[in-house]
Amino acid sequence: MPGDPLSPLSFLATSMHAQKGVYALLLGSGVSTGAGMPTGWGVVTDLIQRVAASRGEGLLEDPAAWWRELEGEEPGYSAVLEKLSQAPGTRAELLARYFEPTAEERADGIKMPTVAHRAIAELVSDGYVQVVLTTNFDRLVEDAIREAGVQPQVIDTIEAIQGMRPLTRGAPTVVKLHGDYQQLNTRNTVEELSTYPEELARLLSRVFDEYGLVVAGWSAEWDHALVDLIKATSARRYPMYWDSRSxxxxxxxxxxxxxxxxxxxxADADALFSDLRGAIRSLEGMAQSPLTTAMTLATAKRYLTDPTKRVALVDLFDDLAGSAQLPPADVADVEGLDEYLLEVRAAATPLARTLYHCVRYADASIDALLAGAVRSAVVPAARGGQPTRDWELYPAVLATYAVGLASLKFGRDDTLLRVLNTRSGRPLSYSAQEEAALGGLMHPWVALGDLLDNRLQLPRFGGTRYKTPVEKLLQVDLQAVLKDDISDSDVVELMPHVEFRIQVANSASLSAGETMRGVHAGAAADFRLWHRSNDDDAHVPRMRLERAIASGDAPAWASLLEGSEVLAEVVEQLRKNRRY
Structure with a gap:
């Protein structure tokens, strides 16, 4: 299964998993040809060839033209069958060789449900798909569904439409748009496919209005009535996905x-539906961890009050950190990046909210556990000391900022520093030998470097070109993640202070002779944070940290900065990059 979380398949799987039954499948001949089934037109031309052979004709170059000259009519599926077999029993025997497997074919898996049909049947039996539309005459999809233990209602005639159960109730529905191979009301020629009976058209209009569509094995080249019905549907409640091959x-x-x-x-229908089913299975596996964020928070609070539950609390943090990590993303464009970042935000929310509440309700005795939780959210470095890439760090960034906001809001200044000073398990670069502190990885130029391009405009921002897109992204995402825990105004007010502390801790941890990394001109560089325009000492985040140190509320920060000029150096760089 493709591992790219930005792929259309991943978005489809995520949507189907979150909203069972909102997608209908539209299957064309390409789904059945892999089973060795002929197309309806293939059956017609072979039957005509057999008629010609019985009349002493050789191999026909154009069977359709030969039939038109012989009969004076278009060689439709129904017309040819009527000429060759008047009795239903004769017709059944004639068609069996095309659609029903012999013992040898059955042993070889020919004219039997394929990987695609069985994957579709699983999607149906698990409730992800309620409606299947098929242009195929064969019975492979309904047979596969029955083998999966579900009895579908099969709609293959107008009479069946008139007596059908509602689509949203009871058994899943298979609609055979062109009929069944045993019937003479099938549609096959261009003329037959140019219009649909009124009852069928109404049913399909409803499906196209109320459901998303997953299309496979259908080219849309000949079925003009079906194309027109799709185009006539103005509502687009859910999107359409279509396999690349057809x-x-x-x-x-x-x-x-x-x-x-x-x-x-x-590559084909087998690959599409087996990969889709596999992706949904992966999402089902993720859903087995704590059922809701509310339950997770309640569990964490219960563990906090019982010192004997520290191991259980660590296990909970590890589970949340693992769920927060998404596979690396090969970001192709800004739209894909924005969609992926929204996925990351959703995945990281339980971890970030839980850490926020742990800072609020616990004391310094669990600071090491909090640091370990953030460290667990950092994807380990790949072989060869590969640095962070493809937004691997964003879940850890959100978790760190959640800790930081809580630390400042609830008077726990040193908690953030203990997290920032914890070893991360990753180097900062290919050439680095030692693992970096978490504070180093949280530096905006490391963790969010791709967003520092001021030209980047995320679609969710409606085309607005922000001078500091990292600041805007973090603010919006933190407000969304912690919307039930902290006000939007508090997030805006406290973010510069968290960012300032991250940059101070990062700079203070540098080895002798190491050059301080550039200071990001983000939230902490806003000109409104200086009380007097040219007075570095009036930088609000610096003054707040110094007050905490002076009052004795931040002994860890006091120890880190004692005799150091780091505060002045960071503020000087912020002043140079000050935003107006």
Whole structure:
């Protein structure tokens, strides 16, 4: 299964997992040809060839033209069958060789449900898919669903539509748009596919209005009525996803553009649906950890009041940190980056909120555990000392800022420093030999460097070009993550102080001779944080930290900065980068 969380497949899996039953499948001949099933047109042309052979004709170059000349009509599936087999029993025997496997074919898996059909059946049986539309005459998809233990309602005639159960109730529904191979009401020619019966058209209009679509094995080249029905649906409650193999034509591209859809890279239907099912299984596995953030918080608070539960608290932190980590993202564009960052924010929320509450309700005795939780959210360095990349650090950044906001709001200044000074398990760069402190990795130029490009405009910001996109991103995300715990105004007020402490701790930890990294012109560099425009001593975050040290509320900071010029050096760089 592809590991790129920004892939269309991943977004589809996430959406299907979160909203069971809101996507319908639209399956074309490409889903069944992998099983050795012929297309309806393939059956027609082979039957015509057999008629020609019985009349002493050789191999026909154009079976359709030969039939038109012979019969004076288009060679539709129904028309050819009517000429060749008047009795239903004869017709069944004639068609069996095309759609029903022989014993040998069954042994070889030919004309049997494929990997795709079985994956679809699992999606149906697990409740992720309630409606399956298929243009195929065969019965592979409904057979696979039955084998999965579910009895679908199969709609293959107008009469069946009139008596069907509602789509949203009871058993899943398979709608055979072109009919079943045993019937003479099938649609196959261009003329037959140019219009649909009124009852079928109404049913499909409802599906296209109320459901998202996952399209596979259908090119949209010949089925004009189906194309028109999709285009006639103005509502787009859920998006459209279409496998890349069958969506290459102009008709398919037009529908994707019309529905704001996305092409899903997939070698074939087997790969598409097996990968989709695998991705959903992964999400199901993640859902087995604490059921809700509220339950997690209640559990953490219970552990905090019982010193014998420290091991259980560590295990809880480790579980939350593991759930906060998403696979590395190969960010292709700013839209993909924005979508991925929203996924990260959601994944990191339980960890960040839990740490915030632990700072609020516990004392310094658990500071080491808090630091360990943030450290667990940092993805270990890859072989060769590879530095952070692909937004691996963002969950840890959100967790660190949550600790920082709580530390400042509840008078726990030293807690943030203890977290920042904890070894991270990662070097800062390819060439670095020693692991960095967490404070070093949280430095904006390390953790969020890609966003320091002032030209970057995240779609969620509506085109606004912020001078400090990192500051804006962190503010918006922290307000969302901690919306039930701290006011938006407190986040805005405290962020410069957290950022300032991160940069001070980072600079104070440098070895002798090491050059201080550049200071990010973010929240702590806002000109409004200076009481007098040219007085460095009037920098508000510096004054707050110095007051905490002087009052004895921050002994760890006092020890770190004793005899040091780091405060003045950081403020001087902030002054040079001051934002107006």
């Amino acid at each position: 969506s290459k034509g102009e008709a398919a591209k037009g529908l994707i553009e019309f529905r704001d859809g996305r092409s899903v890279p997939a």
